[in-house]
Amino acid sequence: MHLPVSDVIVVGAGIVGSSIAWRLAERGKCVTLLDAGGMGCEASWAGAGMLAPGGEIDAPSAFADFCIESLKLYPDFIAALESQSGTEIDFQQGGAVELALNAAEWGALRTRAETQKSLSIPSTVLEGKDIRDCAPLLRKPVAGALYYPEDSHVDPRDVMIALRAACLARGVTILEGWPVASILGNDGAVELVGHRGKLSAGAAVLAAGAWSGGIGVSVKGVTVDLPATVPIKGHLLAYSLPANELRSIIRHHNTYLLQRSTGFLVAGTSAERAGFDRSMNAGIVEGIRNRAEDLCPMLRKYGPVMPWTGFRPGLETPETDGPCIRRVPDSNVWLAYGHYRNGILLAPATARRVAEEIE
Ligand SMILES: Cc1cc2nc3c(=O)[nH]c(=O)nc-3n(C[C@H](O)[C@H](O)[C@H](O)COP(=O)(O)OP(=O)(O)OC[C@H]3O[C@@H](n4cnc5c(N)ncnc54)[C@H](O)[C@@H]3O)c2cc1C
Secondary structure, three states: OOOOOEEEEEEOOOHHHHHHHHHHHHOOOOEEEEOOOOOOOOHHHHOOOEEOHHHHOOOOOHHHHHHHHHHHHHHHHHHHHHHHHOOOOOEEOOOEEEEEOOHHHHHHHHHHHHHHHHOOOOOEEOOHHHHHHHOOOOOOOOOEEEEEOOOEEEOHHHHHHHHHHHHHHOOOEEEOOOOEEEEEEEOOEEEEEEOOEEEEEEEEEEOOHHHHHHOEEEEOOEEOOOOOEEEEEEEEEEEEOOOOOOOOEEEEOOEEEEEOOOOEEEEEOOOEOEOEOOOOOHHHHHHHHHHHHHHOOOHHHHOEEEEEEEEEEEEOOOEOOEOEEEEOOOOOEEEEEOOHHHHHHHHHHHHHHHHHHHO
């Protein structure tokens, strides 16, 4: 196969790497996008797709600002992807309802909401009828509930289908089944070494999610000590319901429910350090089922249709400003990994930052 000489090679075709590849190609760069397996088959297939600073942020930080920035970019990101790919993306801006089941939880929620308001994350107190309007499925008595009007959700599988089409339309070369072992940076150029050979380019971006820490990077022959990654496995569970049963995301601690336009309802979640073990843990799935059906007993009538798992790209030593997005000093190698449980939310802002820097 004859490959074009690329300006940039992106390693990892999840939502982070693919968004970067697409945005670079829009800027006229010749881009190759490599993946060890299939494009968008890992965390970016598994993610629930909440775009929800309201559920993630409880203090000011660079990470908080980055989440809010990325959420603001989302409508344009989706519109551009839909028009360039010719595909539709299920993107819903129906807000989120955060529940408190007792007085202590309600007090904590209100305190957090005050901090969030100073960070431009708005919320309002919901009364009983309003709760049922936002979440007709919810029957549980609650001590209080907040509505976060700006929290949204997207189907990341739709996003990945659109990214493939948009990348191809912009001339990105997509190579799947191409695992990269190491990236060697040298004066103004990079060389990638993989099981299938070597590739050269002007620059490289390491965006291999939870696997990023296993790819060696060296600059002028010296190994670079990169932030180590750790896979944080998560289970999710789906139900098939008539559409429009949930207009908003429902959250209570680490239990959440959201519904795609098709009616497919996603219930989450868990977080385990289990290496890259892909097996389904029946006990964890049962736990998610119990929590989801406790919040919304009507789910029992339908019963779950399928569980799945994925590996969130965690950092062994979390950085205060969130994911690791930066240039390796004295090289044309960029890092874009460690988005942990917010990679779907953070893809637009990550892609913009990396594409601007490389340009
Ligand atoms: C259960 C669960 C629920 C989640 N819910 C949400 C949510 O609601 N909202 C949100 O924002 N985020 C959520 N996330 C997190 C989100 O899915 C991730 O942060 C995001 O998908 C990370 O994208 P990525 O492109 O960095 O990684 P990935 O999608 O994992 O992509 C990395 C790619 O790199 C490839 N790769 C690996 N090794 C190599 C190699 N050696 N050479 C070349 N390629 C390689 C892989 O094959 C893979 O395709 C969730 C994740 C899970 C698991």
